[in-house]
Amino acid sequence: MLLRLPTSVSEAQECLAEGAVPIGGATLVWATWQRDGFPDRAMSLRELPEANTIGHEVLGAAVVLNRIDDRVPEVLRRAAASVGTGAVRRTATVGGNIVGSTLRCLLPAALVLDARAVILEPEGVTETDLAEVLAKRQLLLSLRWRTPLASSHHKAAAAPGEASPLVVAAALHALDEDGTLLRVAVxxxxxxSSDSAECAGGSEDVLRGLRGGPLGRLPDPAWELVGRQVTDLLNRPGTAGTD
Structure with missing residues (x-):
């Protein structure tokens, strides 16, 4: 297998045109390749600057999870810290987790940030929404978002071998018309699943609004956790004015 390490967007486009298979940290595909055979060409974005950025409102797809720090919102930082073991977080990447993984541990956090996806195609770089990236399994270069007022993340404990643990992510955003919007993903x-509600009343009013949408179909234990996370977030110091 020939592994290409492009250092520019144009070089990465050439690799795609040649049929190179994009990989993240290869934590998920390596066992499959050992079983089914390795591709002739593969491509890693670990040397591409655009895919390695960590900033105020941007996170590159090639960033390994243990590099994610307080430059990004709490919800995204905590989501990354909850993935696997330390050894996994030293190799697994943002793009591999969101696009290449079935668990997609970072996806709820990205959804509540209302993150946009910057993708690379043979024709060039474009920006789109996460739903399209997941549906088409496009090559993610980075995530971009607007900084929330506050955010939170909770991942329930699960024993090895059990179903993937319950995750609740939430973020509070300022609206242009001087209101606030709560986004929740589970x-x-x-x-x-995800939904949003304007914070025109107290936490009970917000939860009542969420209960009438997709999150209302969650099983009772999951909904109870949503209620605790939403209430705690709205009652944090600095989020006054949402009641």
Missing amino acids: RCDDEV
């Missing part, structure tokens, strides 16, 4: 039984 991973339950490997399915991710």
